[in-house]
Amino acid sequence: MKKQNRRKFLALSATLSTGLAASALPSLKEKEKNGVVHHVFFWLKNPSSKEDLNKLLAGLKTMEKIETVRKIHIGVPAATEQRSVVDGSFSASELLFFDDLAGQKTYQDHPIHQKFIQDCSNLWEKVIVYDAMDIYNGL
Amino acid sequence: MKKQNRRKFLALSATLSTGLAASALPSLKEKEKNGVVHHVFFWLKNPSSKEDLNKLLAGLKTMEKIETVRKIHIGVPAATEQRSVVDGSFSASELLFFDDLAGQKTYQDHPIHQKFIQDCSNLWEKVIVYDAMDIYNGL
Numbered sequence: 001m002k003k004q005n006r007r008k009f010l011a012l013s014a015t016l017s018t019g020l021a022a023s024a025l026p027s028l029k030e031k032e033k034n035g036v037v038h039h040v041f042f043w044l045k046n047p048s049s050k051e052d053l054n055k056l057l058a059g060l061k062t063m064e065k066i067e068t069v070r071k072i073h074i075g076v077p078a079a080t081e082q083r084s085v086v087d088g089s090f091s092a093s094e095l096l097f098f099d100d101l102a103g104q105k106t107y108q109d110h111p112i113h114q115k116f117i118q119d120c121s122n123l124w125e126k127v128i129v130y131d132a133m134d135i136y137n138g139l
Numbered sequence: 140m141k142k143q144n145r146r147k148f149l150a151l152s153a154t155l156s157t158g159l160a161a162s163a164l165p166s167l168k169e170k171e172k173n174g175v176v177h178h179v180f181f182w183l184k185n186p187s188s189k190e191d192l193n194k195l196l197a198g199l200k201t202m203e204k205i206e207t208v209r210k211i212h213i214g215v216p217a218a219t220e221q222r223s224v225v226d227g228s229f230s231a232s233e234l235l236f237f238d239d240l241a242g243q244k245t246y247q248d249h250p251i252h253q254k255f256i257q258d259c260s261n262l263w264e265k266v267i268v269y270d271a272m273d274i275y276n277g278l
Contacts, residue, residue, distance in 0.1 A: 035212075036217045036219065037212055037214055037217075037232075037234060038219075039178055039234075039269075041269060057274070057275075061275060061277075064277050064278055069278060070278060071276070071277075071278050072275070072276060072277050072278055073174075073176055073271070073273050073275070073276045074273070074274055074275040074276070075176055075271030075272050075273050075274060076271065076272055076274055077270065077271065077272070078175045078176075078240065078243070078270040078271055078272035079240060079272070080175065080177075080240060080243055080244075080247075080270040081244070081247065083268070085266045085267065085268050086268045086269075086270060087267055087268065087269055088269075088270065090269065093176075093269065093271045095176060095178075095234075095271070101217065101218060101219060104217070104219055105219075105220075108219075108220065127224045128224065128226055129222070129224050129225045129226065130178075130180060130225075130226055130227075130229065130232065131216065131217040131219040131225060131227065132212070132214030132215065132216065132217055132232045132234070133214050133215055133216070133217035133218070134212055134213070134214050135196070135213055135214060135215055136196075136200060136211070136212070136213040137210070137211060137212045137213070138200075138203050138210075138211050139203055139208060139209060139210050139211055
C-alpha cells in the first residue's frame with residue numbers, strides 16, 4: 001500500500017472504529033465528545049542548550065493566542081520511573097485541546113502557528129505529532 | 140553512555156531544564172504547575188479487530204477509578220491532515236493528568252492498573268508512554 005493510500009486508510013479506519021467503539025460501549029456514549037487532543041513532542045538539535053529550550057518554550061506559549069485553542073499544556077520530561085515503554089528523550093511537549101477538527105485546522109493554518117514554525121523550526125531535529133479524537137473523557 | 144545511565148541523565152536534565160526554563164521565562168512562572176501529563180499510545184496486534192479495540196477501550200476506562208487520576212481522555216486517531224510529522228498509526232490513546240509525581244506513582248502501582256495490564260497486554264504489540272511535567276498550562 002502506498003504511503004498516501006495507507007494514510008487515507010488509517011484516517012478512514014479511525015473514523016469507522018470510533019463509531020464502532022461508541023456503539024459497542026454505550027457507557028462511553030453519553031459522555032462522548034469529538035474534541036481533538038493534539039500532542040506534539042520536540043527533540044532539540046542541541047538538547048543541552050538552555051537558550052534553545054527557552055526559545056522553543058516561549059514560541060510554544062504564543063499558541064494560546066489562537067482562538068480555537070481551548071486548553072494548553074507545555075511540558076518537559078517528568079522524572080517518572082524510566083520503564084522500557086517510556087520515551088523520556090524529548091526536549092519539550094505541547095498539548096492542545098480543540099473542540100473539533102475545524103478548530104485544529106484553524107490552528108494549523110493560523111499566522112501565529114506559521115510564525116512559530118518559521119522562527120523555531122531550526123531549533124529541533126525531530127517532531128512527532130499525535131492527534132487523537134476523544135471518544136471518552138471524564139472526571 | 141549505558142542505557143540506564145542515559146536515563147538517569149535524561150531525568151536529571153529534565154529536572155534542571157525545568158528550573159531553568161521557569162526562571163528564564165518569568166511569565167510562565169506565575170502559572171507554573173508540577174502536574175504530570177501521562178500520555179500512552181497503543182498499537183494493537185490486530186488493528187482491524189473491533190473486539191480487541193473495544194476490550195482495550197473498556198480496560199482503559201477502568202483507570203478513572205484510581206483516586207489520583209484527575210482527568211482522563213480516551214481517544215482514537217483523529218482525521219486531521221496526515222502530514223509527515225503526524226503519527227496516526229496508533230490504535231488508541233489514553234491521556235491522564237496527575238497532580239504530581241506521587242500521584243502518577245500511585246496509579247502505576249495500583250491494583251486497577253495492574254489488572255488492566257494483566258487483562259489487556261496480550262492485545263497490543265507496542266506501547267509508547269510520554270510523561271511530561273507541566274511547566275505551563277493555560278486557558
